[in-house]
Amino acid sequence: xxxxxxxxxxxxxxxxxxxxxxxxxxxxxxxxxxxxxxxxxxxxxxxxxxxxxxxxxxxxxxxxxxxxxxxxxxxxxxxxxxxxxxxxxxxxxxxxxxxxxxxxxxxxxxxxxxxxxxxxxxxxxxxxxxxxxxxxxxxxxxxxxxxxxxxxxxxxxxxxxxxxxx
Numbered sequence: 449x450x451x452x453x454x455x456x457x458x459x460x461x462x463x464x465x466x467x468x469x470x471x472x473x474x475x476x477x478x479x480x481x482x483x484x485x486x487x488x489x490x491x492x493x494x495x496x497x498x499x500x501x502x503x504x505x506x507x508x509x510x511x512x513x514x515x516x517x518x519x520x521x522x523x524x525x526x527x528x529x530x531x532x533x534x535x536x537x538x539x540x541x542x543x544x545x546x547x548x549x550x551x552x553x554x555x556x557x558x559x560x561x562x563x564x565x566x567x568x569x570x571x572x573x574x575x576x577x578x579x580x581x582x583x584x585x586x587x588x589x590x591x592x593x594x595x596x597x598x599x600x601x602x603x604x605x606x607x608x609x610x611x612x613x614x
């Protein structure tokens with residue numbers, strides 16, 4: 449039977465900025481992320497892909513016709529790493545590129561039908577995990593969780609992240 453950690457964990461101390469509370473937050477962030485991403489690791493590995501490929505698929509799905517330069521800025525990885533991931537995704541028929549309308553040197557990215565289906569399959573696995581955790585924690589906890597995660601994003605990058613909501 450699963451353990452409800454919210455029920456077994458005492459609430460955050462009023463002195464929530466002390467080292468034990470910070471460490472607890474880091475540990476929960478680390479392990480929570482590890483368990484969420486494990487939900488898709490097996491399927492990615494089966495196709496010879498990794499988490500960098502998934503992140504590219506996810507954000508291209510969120511913003512079709514995103515410029516490569518915008519994806520590079522969003523992911524915060526090297527041009528070489530992104531080039532390798534996009535090359536593999538293109539070879540496998542998940543991503544296609546086309547030139548920009550105003551600037552023909554610009555490369556715009558979108559998922560192919562096969563890419564849309566694969567990204568949706570991965571998203572479904574992640575959604576199940578996150579929806580279950582949200583349901584267990586409750587609305588107030590979810591809002592607080594979002595506030596903490598938003599606080600981790602540097603102010604100058606928040607607009608880029610917020611643009612994904614539109």
